[in-house]
Amino acid sequence: GELKVDAGDFYNRVLKWGVWVLLAAYVGRGLMRGEEGLWSGSGEDRMRVARDSGLRMKMREDPGAFLTNLHGMSGFLLCFMVVIQKQTVTKMVDQYKRFAFYHKYFGYLILLLISAMVFGGYSLGRFSAFAGFDIFNYFFAAPWIIWIAAIYYTARPSMISIHRLLSNMMLKGCLAVPVSRIGGALLQNVQGWNDESGFYQGIG
Numbered sequence: 001g002e003l004k005v006d007a008g009d010f011y012n013r014v015l016k017w018g019v020w021v022l023l024a025a026y027v028g029r030g031l032m033r034g035e036e037g038l039w040s041g042s043g044e045d046r047m048r049v050a051r052d053s054g055l056r057m058k059m060r061e062d063p064g065a066f067l068t069n070l071h072g073m074s075g076f077l078l079c080f081m082v083v084i085q086k087q088t089v090t091k092m093v094d095q096y097k098r099f100a101f102y103h104k105y106f107g108y109l110i111l112l113l114i115s116a117m118v119f120g121g122y123s124l125g126r127f128s129a130f131a132g133f134d135i136f137n138y139f140f141a142a143p144w145i146i147w148i149a150a151i152y153y154t155a156r157p158s159m160i161s162i163h164r165l166l167s168n169m170m171l172k173g174c175l176a177v178p179v180s181r182i183g184g185a186l187l188q189n190v191q192g193w194n195d196e197s198g199f200y201q202g203i204g
Contacts, residue, residue, distance in 0.1 A: 002160050007090040019083060026052060026178050027076055053181040056188055056195045058129040071120030078113040082174045085110060111148050118144045130196050
């Protein structure tokens with residue numbers, strides 16, 4: 001039923017290999033950026049430059065390595081894990097018992113990664129000097145918190161169609177975030193856009 005529908009969807013038929021290539025390129029770019037490239041400007045114009053995308057944010061002070069790495073690495077790993085999890089659904093069509101085991105525990109890991117990413121990102125918000133960032137932070141974190149609760153609650157046979165819908169929404173969200181971050185970084189470099197506007201328009 002739902003497994004066969006999911007295994008034959010547009011993502012699995014057309015997009016999945018392209019997604020793997022783009023994710024590898026995205027992560028590779030982030031890993032190759034040295035620590036010296038993570039800050040720009042000085043004094044009140046000091047900007048944190050995201051390792052993955054080049055997206056800039058004005059900071060009140062250095063937030064330190066722990067929260068920055070927690071947010072960034074959790075996000076990186078989450079992108080890969082949701083793509084891997086999508087593949088376990090395809091495998092469950094023919095080898096249900098074996099891959100259902102992986103699917104269950106990969107699911108727990110994904111929920112843990114979302115929690116770590118949201119905690120790190122929300123905690124970093126207080127260091128941002130962008131106007132209105134505290135409000136933006138609430139709206140950005142809210143869907144992920146809802147997904148954690150809803151995906152966990154619907155992971156049962158009687159609610160499998162809702163679980164599939166929510167999980168595919170989360171997959172799209174995980175793939176959209178890197179695109180929006182790169183888009184925001186590009187807008188920040190367009191003449192007439194300041195860093196704050198580029199950030200909000202790109203991520204929003």
